[in-house]
Amino acid sequence: MNIMNLLPGCGNEYKACLHTHTTVSDGDYSPAEIKKIYRKAGYSVVAFTDHELLRRHDDLADDSFLPLAGHEVALWSHKYDRGEPKPYDRVHLNLIATRPGLDAQPWLDARQCARYAKRDDGSYTPRKPEKCTDAEVAAARLEKHVREHPDKSRYFDAETVRALVREAREAGFLVALNHPVWSYLSLADADDFEGLWAVEVYNRNSELAPPYDSERDDFYDALLRGGRNPGVCCLATDDAHTKGHLFHGWVVIRAPQLDLPSIAAALEKGCFYSSTGPTLQSARLEGNVVRAETSPCKTVRIIDAQGVVGMQTASVDEQSDWEFKLGREPHGYVRMVAEALHGTKAWTMARPVPA
Numbered sequence: 001m002n003i004m005n006l007l008p009g010c011g012n013e014y015k016a017c018l019h020t021h022t023t024v025s026d027g028d029y030s031p032a033e034i035k036k037i038y039r040k041a042g043y044s045v046v047a048f049t050d051h052e053l054l055r056r057h058d059d060l061a062d063d064s065f066l067p068l069a070g071h072e073v074a075l076w077s078h079k080y081d082r083g084e085p086k087p088y089d090r091v092h093l094n095l096i097a098t099r100p101g102l103d104a105q106p107w108l109d110a111r112q113c114a115r116y117a118k119r120d121d122g123s124y125t126p127r128k129p130e131k132c133t134d135a136e137v138a139a140a141r142l143e144k145h146v147r148e149h150p151d152k153s154r155y156f157d158a159e160t161v162r163a164l165v166r167e168a169r170e171a172g173f174l175v176a177l178n179h180p181v182w183s184y185l186s187l188a189d190a191d192d193f194e195g196l197w198a199v200e201v202y203n204r205n206s207e208l209a210p211p212y213d214s215e216r217d218d219f220y221d222a223l224l225r226g227g228r229n230p231g232v233c234c235l236a237t238d239d240a241h242t243k244g245h246l247f248h249g250w251v252v253i254r255a256p257q258l259d260l261p262s263i264a265a266a267l268e269k270g271c272f273y274s275s276t277g278p279t280l281q282s283a284r285l286e287g288n289v290v291r292a293e294t295s296p297c298k299t300v301r302i303i304d305a306q307g308v309v310g311m312q313t314a315s316v317d318e319q320s321d322w323e324f325k326l327g328r329e330p331h332g333y334v335r336m337v338a339e340a341l342h343g344t345k346a347w348t349m350a351r352p353v354p355a
């Protein structure tokens, strides 16, 4: 009998926020405050992903907390510079460093950098690239890594996105596609991406920005079905800028210990699940039988490349132990989504179905 574990990884569980902004760009809290806030709420890992500026916060590391160095890179449509109004297509990618000491930014753009660099007067309001003063751009250029890595054009087109993802991964970064719904990407755009480590299926910031959705699963399935992003993971994130963003989307990492090599390897291999509420204890496919243990939930669905391949609804409100048969042979991949009565969800990563 084929047994497939939808919740791989071993050792301990570490709660993580993988999309966070601080006063380095346009967040309300300093990096030290972010550590304090998340640590108090039971998180062990925070990826600091300020706009355009990779800053290491190694000084915040201790036995119970691991800061991950990262930054959020924006690629803008040519339309943006022509002053066309929103909505316009744009891509935001989070780059998270998997190796110690990484501080060179692939594809750094001094003008984008200057948009977010905190100014002398303490302001951090993002401004359009063309509105950045020469002095601000010059200041951004003085960064050590700017000297080492000359600017490249960063307009959003399929070729540029693919090149950026490839070079960032080669440099040692995990690359996540952020909030595709907020970015007005279509499912057809999923074919433009290649080599992504992850995509957001939930983003708290998007949820608070009508008319946008909080993000959805269908872009994840589009990436999985397209075949250019094998093993792509799915993330629930806060995209934390302000108080209202905190503690709504997170991942639970399964790793032997809390250090960069263990956590980076677990993230890379998809040894985690994402959640906006429910916890997952186990999720297995034994032949065509699904067995799972969750916190109390209303439904559990198994999804493959052709849609929902199996589902169970709690007989009374919610239940925690699940056992049901798939309705047919799964195709391509399988993943599990558990949904609680009030709508929060937990997502496993997709696993390939053995041929």
Ligand SMILES: [Zn+2]
Binding pocket: 072, 092, 178, 179
């Ligand atoms: Zn963003």
Ligand SMILES: [Zn+2]
Binding pocket: 019, 021, 072, 239
């Ligand atoms: Zn962000």
